[in-house]
Amino acid sequence: MPDATAREEILDAAAELFAQRGYAATSTRLIAETVGIRQASLYYHFPNKEQILAELLEATVRPSLTYAEELSAKDLPPATALRDLVEYDVGVLVGARWNIGILYALPEIATEPFARFRRERDQLRLAYRALVEAAGPETAGITGDLVFGLVESVIGMRRDLPGLPAPEQLQEAIGAAAIRLLGPGPG
Structure with missing residues (x-):
C-alpha cells in the first residue's frame, strides 16, 4: 500500500492477519512486525488489538448504513430501495480487500469494545426490516432478517468458495433473491 498512512497500513495488516490466522492467534507484536514498525508505534495509533478489530468491523457496516439512510431520503418504491x-x-x-466479516461470530464481539459495531449492525438490520415491511410482506420482521442474513452469506462464500463469482454477479443474484423473498404482492 504505497500511499497508505501508518494507521491504514496497520489496519490492512491486521485485517489480513485476523482473516487468515484468526483474531486470537494475532498479536499486536505480529501486526507491528508485518507493517515493519515497532510495537510502541502501533500503540500510538491504537491503544489495543480490540480497537483495531472494532474499527475494521465498523468499516464493514458503516458504508451500508449510510447508504440505507441516503435511500430513505429518496422516494423509491420499497422493493427498489431494498434491492x-x-x-x-x-x-x-x-x-x-480482506474478508474481515468472517469475524462477526467471535465471542469477543459481545464485549464492550465492540458495542458501537453491534449497534450499527443492528441499525442496518432494522433498515432491512423497515424496507421489507414497507414492501408489504406479513412476516416483515422474519423476512427482513432473512434478507440481512442472505446478504451476509457472502462472507461465508468468500471463505468457502475458491471460484467466487464476480462481485457484480453476486450483487445481482442476491438482489434478485431478496426480492423473491418478498413473495407475491405490491413489493
Missing part, C-alpha cells in the same frame, strides 16, 4: 441496499451491501462485503 439497491442489498446490492450495495453485498458490494461492500465482497469488495473489501
Whole structure:
C-alpha cells in the first residue's frame, strides 16, 4: 500500500492477519512486525488489538448504513430501495480487500469494545426490516432478517468458495433473491 498512512497500513495488516490466522492467534507484536514498525508505534495509533478489530468491523457496516439512510431520503418504491441496499451491501462485503466479516461470530464481539459495531449492525438490520415491511410482506420482521442474513452469506462464500463469482454477479443474484423473498404482492 504505497500511499497508505501508518494507521491504514496497520489496519490492512491486521485485517489480513485476523482473516487468515484468526483474531486470537494475532498479536499486536505480529501486526507491528508485518507493517515493519515497532510495537510502541502501533500503540500510538491504537491503544489495543480490540480497537483495531472494532474499527475494521465498523468499516464493514458503516458504508451500508449510510447508504440505507441516503435511500430513505429518496422516494423509491420499497422493493427498489431494498434491492439497491442489498446490492450495495453485498458490494461492500465482497469488495473489501480482506474478508474481515468472517469475524462477526467471535465471542469477543459481545464485549464492550465492540458495542458501537453491534449497534450499527443492528441499525442496518432494522433498515432491512423497515424496507421489507414497507414492501408489504406479513412476516416483515422474519423476512427482513432473512434478507440481512442472505446478504451476509457472502462472507461465508468468500471463505468457502475458491471460484467466487464476480462481485457484480453476486450483487445481482442476491438482489434478485431478496426480492423473491418478498413473495407475491405490491413489493
